[in-house]
Amino acid sequence: METGAGRIVVHPANGRVSGSVRIPGSKSITNRAIALAVSSTGTSLITNPLFSDDTERGLDAAQALGCKVLIRDDEIEITGIGRQRPVPQATINVGSAGTIARFLPCVLAFGESGEWHLTSSAQMAKRPIDGLGAALNQLGDPLEYSENPGRYPITVRGGRIRSSIAHVDGSVSSQYLSGLLLAAPMNATPMRITTDGTVVQSEYVRMTIDCMRRFGARVGASDDLSRIDVEPVEYRATKFDVEADASTATYFAALPAVAGGAIELTNLARASRQPDIQFVEILTAFGCTADWTGDFGVRIRRPQGLTRLRGGHHFNLNACSDVALTVAALSAFADAPVEISGVEHIRHHECDRIDAMTAVLRAVGACVQERPDGWLIEPGTVRWAEVQTRDDHRMAMASALIGIGGRGISLDHPACVAKTCPTFFELLSELGLSSDRTAAGH
Structure with missing residues (x-):
C-alpha cells in the first residue's frame, strides 16, 4: 500500500x-466471496463488492492462480478453478490484507499439488499467523515459514493434506478458523474442525459458514463452534450480493x-x-x-x-x-x-x-x-x-x-x-x- x-x-x-x-x-464478505468463487467450478458474479487495497489483493491472487477475472463498475466476475491448480508455482504478495493472508494458504493447501511463495507488506509480516500454521500442519505439512516462525513470508504446498481432523485456536483470530472452513469442502473426505469453544469475534465464523452455504457447502456446527463438520461437496458458482x-x-x-x-x-x-x-x-x-x-x-x-x-x-x-x-x-x-x-x-x-x-x-x-x-x-x-x-x-x-x-x-x-x-x-x-x-x- x-x-x-x-x-x-x-x-x-x-x-x-x-x-x-x-x-x-463489506470487506470481510467481499474477500470471502472472492475465495469461494476461486474455489468453485464455473463463473460467479459478485455484485456490490468493495474495491479497496485488501480486496484488490484477493483479486490479484485469483488471477495469479489462473482464474479469469472481469471487473465492471459495481460487480466482479470470477471463473473459478476448484481444486485444480493451472498455475502450480507462483509468488503472490498479500500486502497488508489480513483476511487474504489467512484464507489463501488454506485454499492452496487443500487443492492439487503445487508450491506457492506468499509474501506480504512489512506491516503484515509483524502479525502472527502461528495459529493458522499449527492448524494446517496438523493435517499434513503444507505450510513452511520462510524467515521468521509464525510470520510471513511463507511457502504453501498443495496435495499434502493427509488428515481430516484439526483443532484450531480461536482465541487470537477468528480468521484462522474461517480460512480452514473455506477450504474444507475441497478435502477428499469429511472434515471435522474443533475449537475450545472460545472463538474471538465468533460471528465472523458464522458469517463464513453462511457464505459457504451460498456456494453449496454442507456445514454443521455446534452453537459454541466447538465442533464443525464439513462435507466434501464441490462449490458451485453463484451470484453473490455483498451487503x-x-x-x-x-x-x-x-x-x-x-x-x-x-x-x-x-x-x-x-x-x-x-x-x-x-x-x-x-x-x-x-x-x-x-x-x-x-x-x-x-x-x-x-x-x-x-x-x-x-x-x-x-x-x-x-x-x-x-x-x-x-x-x-x-x-x-x-x-x-x-x-x-x-x-x-x-x-x-x-x-x-x-x-x-x-x-x-x-x-x-x-x-x-x-x-x-x-x-x-x-x-x-x-x-x-x-x-x-x-x-x-x-x-x-x-x-x-x-x-x-x-x-x-x-x-x-x-x-x-x-x-x-x-x-x-x-x-x-x-x-x-x-x-x-x-x-x-x-
Missing part, C-alpha cells in the same frame, strides 16, 4: 451534520454523535450477521436515537438537548472489536467515564491499536488509563492535535471523528484508509465536512 508521507487536516464540523451515505460493500460494510458504517453513524444533527445510512442491513452492526445499539447508549427504515437503512440522530454524550458505560467489545476505536473516540465527548474491555487481540492488528488510541486520546486532552484489554477513558475538553495513525485505516477514520467533533486534527498517512474505504474523505466532503491534504499545521 502506497500511503506516502503527507498529512491531512480534518476540520471541525461547521454546525450540525445532515445528509445520507451509501456505505461501501454494506458494518465496520465502515460506524464512522459515518458516529458523525451525529460527535457533531450533532442526523445521518441516514441508506443500505445498512438491520439483520446483518456482521458483529459491528451492534454499534447502532452502542450509539443509543450514548444518547442518540436510531430509527430503521425497514430491512435496510437507518437514521441516526443526536437530540438537540444532548450537550455531551451519555457516559458511565462499560462496553465489552470482544465480539465486535473493530468498533473499539470508534467507541473510544466517542468516549472523549461523554459526560462521564467510559470503560472498554475485551479487545486485547487488537494489539496484534495493523498496529497495537490499544496503545495507538491511548496516544491519540491523550494528545487531544482525554485522561486515559490503558489496560491490557482496553481503556478507561475520562472525557475532557477536546483540543487540536497532530497525531499518528500508524498507517492503520481504522486509527485514521476513528481519529478523524475526534477532529470533526472537537477542534480539528492532523493525521499522517491519510491514504491508509484505502485498505477498507478509499473514498472516506470524499464521502465526508459530500456531507460538508472538509479536510485539507496540504495544510501542515493548525
Whole structure:
C-alpha cells in the first residue's frame, strides 16, 4: 500500500451534520466471496463488492492462480478453478490484507499439488499467523515459514493434506478458523474442525459458514463452534450480493454523535450477521436515537438537548472489536467515564491499536488509563492535535471523528484508509465536512 508521507487536516464540523451515505460493500464478505468463487467450478458474479487495497489483493491472487477475472463498475466476475491448480508455482504478495493472508494458504493447501511463495507488506509480516500454521500442519505439512516462525513470508504446498481432523485456536483470530472452513469442502473426505469453544469475534465464523452455504457447502456446527463438520461437496458458482460494510458504517453513524444533527445510512442491513452492526445499539447508549427504515437503512440522530454524550458505560467489545476505536473516540465527548474491555487481540492488528488510541486520546486532552484489554477513558475538553495513525485505516477514520467533533486534527498517512474505504474523505466532503491534504499545521 502506497500511503506516502503527507498529512491531512480534518476540520471541525461547521454546525450540525445532515445528509445520507451509501456505505461501501463489506470487506470481510467481499474477500470471502472472492475465495469461494476461486474455489468453485464455473463463473460467479459478485455484485456490490468493495474495491479497496485488501480486496484488490484477493483479486490479484485469483488471477495469479489462473482464474479469469472481469471487473465492471459495481460487480466482479470470477471463473473459478476448484481444486485444480493451472498455475502450480507462483509468488503472490498479500500486502497488508489480513483476511487474504489467512484464507489463501488454506485454499492452496487443500487443492492439487503445487508450491506457492506468499509474501506480504512489512506491516503484515509483524502479525502472527502461528495459529493458522499449527492448524494446517496438523493435517499434513503444507505450510513452511520462510524467515521468521509464525510470520510471513511463507511457502504453501498443495496435495499434502493427509488428515481430516484439526483443532484450531480461536482465541487470537477468528480468521484462522474461517480460512480452514473455506477450504474444507475441497478435502477428499469429511472434515471435522474443533475449537475450545472460545472463538474471538465468533460471528465472523458464522458469517463464513453462511457464505459457504451460498456456494453449496454442507456445514454443521455446534452453537459454541466447538465442533464443525464439513462435507466434501464441490462449490458451485453463484451470484453473490455483498451487503454494506458494518465496520465502515460506524464512522459515518458516529458523525451525529460527535457533531450533532442526523445521518441516514441508506443500505445498512438491520439483520446483518456482521458483529459491528451492534454499534447502532452502542450509539443509543450514548444518547442518540436510531430509527430503521425497514430491512435496510437507518437514521441516526443526536437530540438537540444532548450537550455531551451519555457516559458511565462499560462496553465489552470482544465480539465486535473493530468498533473499539470508534467507541473510544466517542468516549472523549461523554459526560462521564467510559470503560472498554475485551479487545486485547487488537494489539496484534495493523498496529497495537490499544496503545495507538491511548496516544491519540491523550494528545487531544482525554485522561486515559490503558489496560491490557482496553481503556478507561475520562472525557475532557477536546483540543487540536497532530497525531499518528500508524498507517492503520481504522486509527485514521476513528481519529478523524475526534477532529470533526472537537477542534480539528492532523493525521499522517491519510491514504491508509484505502485498505477498507478509499473514498472516506470524499464521502465526508459530500456531507460538508472538509479536510485539507496540504495544510501542515493548525
